[in-house]
Amino acid sequence: MGRIACLALCAALAGAVPGPQAGESHSQQPTQASSAGGGAVSAQATLVQCGLGSSCVEASACSVSSSSSEACVTTESFVGVCCPLESAPGEGVAPPGSLISVEPPPPPPPPPRMVVCSEKEDCVPPRRCDADRYINRRQWKAPDVDYLDQHGPCEIRAGREGVCCRLPPEPREVQCQPDEQRCVRNNFCDEKGFISDYSVKPSPVPVIDGFKDFCKMKYGRKGICCKIPPIIRTEILCNFNEKCVGPGVCDEKGFIQNVTDETAIFGLPAEYRLGELPPEELGPFDTFCQLPRGGTGRCCRLPDPEWPRRLKLPTCGHSFHIRMPGDNTRHARETVFGEIPWQATIFEKETDKFVCGGTIVSNRQIITSDHCVETYNTSQLYVRVGEFILFQESEPLAHQDIDVRSVKTHPERGALFNDIAVIELERHLKFTPHIQPICLPKYNQKFTGRCVVSGWAKPAFIGRYQERMEKLELPTVETPACESSLWETHLGHFFRLGESMLCAGGEKDADACRGDAGGALACPSADGTYVMAGVAAWSVGCAEQGVPSVYTSVTRTLRFTRRYVRGSKQHPFFREVPKEEPKVEESPELPASSEPEMPASSAPELPASSAPELRR
Incomplete structure (x- = not known):
């Protein structure tokens, strides 16, 4: 050792x-x-x-x-x-006298099984394989772990793993079925495969047998075959300047051609009398009317010698009178379904409380009064269009509810001035016979006739909202006459109307009241369409004789409106509706030299004025 x-x-x-003790040897x-x-x-x-x-x-x-x-x-x-170690004491060791079996360490996992891709596949990184297992070298997504566990990896090159992904489909041109499909862009084909009137989320291009089918549109552009939506025929009543005629009578602009034969105008060929009107002969938005002698026809405008030949009819401001059961029992102020298609209503999301009215001016924008929405966030409101009877589902055509995306207010908004706002919707409206935009006026356009206001007002600020939409015809009032009438109220002689204000009304028991704010003052044109002249803003009292209501002039605020409204239309040829002169019957008993005595004109008695009210 x-x-x-x-x-x-x-x-x-x-x-x-x-x-060792003392004396002992080591x-x-x-x-x-x-x-x-x-x-x-x-x-x-x-x-x-x-x-x-x-x-x-x-x-x-x-x-x-x-x-x-x-x-x-x-x-x-x-x-x-x-x-x-079986018997050594320590943490987790069995008591003395017992043996602990020590398992050997697990063997290292075997290397992953590499798969071999087929002829129609290629080994690519997982992020290059789309949801349909086609190679898409433009995308960058996370690897699909579940797919790797099920199918196993493949070897791209030495030391790199990938997945087997199908080769990109080859393009193949196809022909759409003539009567069932139409070649359109993929963003005009909805989720159900039907053609949409407005742009939607692009539909994926169908892949059949490894080929990506496409069709040819005009000018050689590629598209997809999308199904034609089914035709929903809507029966309407013709307007005052229209007649219900048979096929082949309306020209391309929608006017009755110079046909003298009454049978050709009001009659209908025998093959159409018992059946439906062909789709190509239907009116706008697949509308039709009942001919006087039986059968179905379309509403066509009477010949208008003043209308410019090269000018097309406006695509806005149309009023469709849709036939509905019970129309004969309504009172004079109730509207016909579809008569005011530009009417919109604004509700609270949580309570469905009626907030204000509005007007459709495009497929994405609504015009209303600023004081109606200034206290709300955009997430608290939604807009309903196509409503006729409040909180009922008995209309022949359904309404549309759309959330609010943003609200734009006039930069020079005051207490009573420039009371106008533009609401942008989250998605586009789908125009139907009962959902239509109104025409906007031209710059410096003036209105002097009688115009229409609509809504579900509370008469004289009392009672409950009307269930069925109503309308009133009100005369427009010149600014000097309107100021003179308002001077007689508590506003006094120092009150002046702003440039953004327009007056209408002043007739007893006929006025826009609470609930009509934000609605349009629509003035009819001689061609039967309507133009938006004003937005219902405020008044002194409600429906009082000699006290007109005040509207925000759309003409004076048109620069602000056109800045935020996209896709609206201006009326191309607005004319006032000609006034019908009353017929005076000559009485043989009255001498020709004598004239009837006319009552002396007297100023209307103004009632006690109340505070100016911003309509809600």
């Missing part, structure tokens, strides 16, 4: 073997250390290092018999024995 080993063994045995053999356990350490034991399967512990702590000729040094610097 070397000198260094003897010194280490002697230092280790110092705690277990007593040192060459004396040390006594054997025993333990109550199964091991003992000899004084002549050889100092060793325990292997991987054992641990150095005191001899009394080892339950397995061990060799007494080998010794080791524990972590506490005591002499011990190498004891197997």
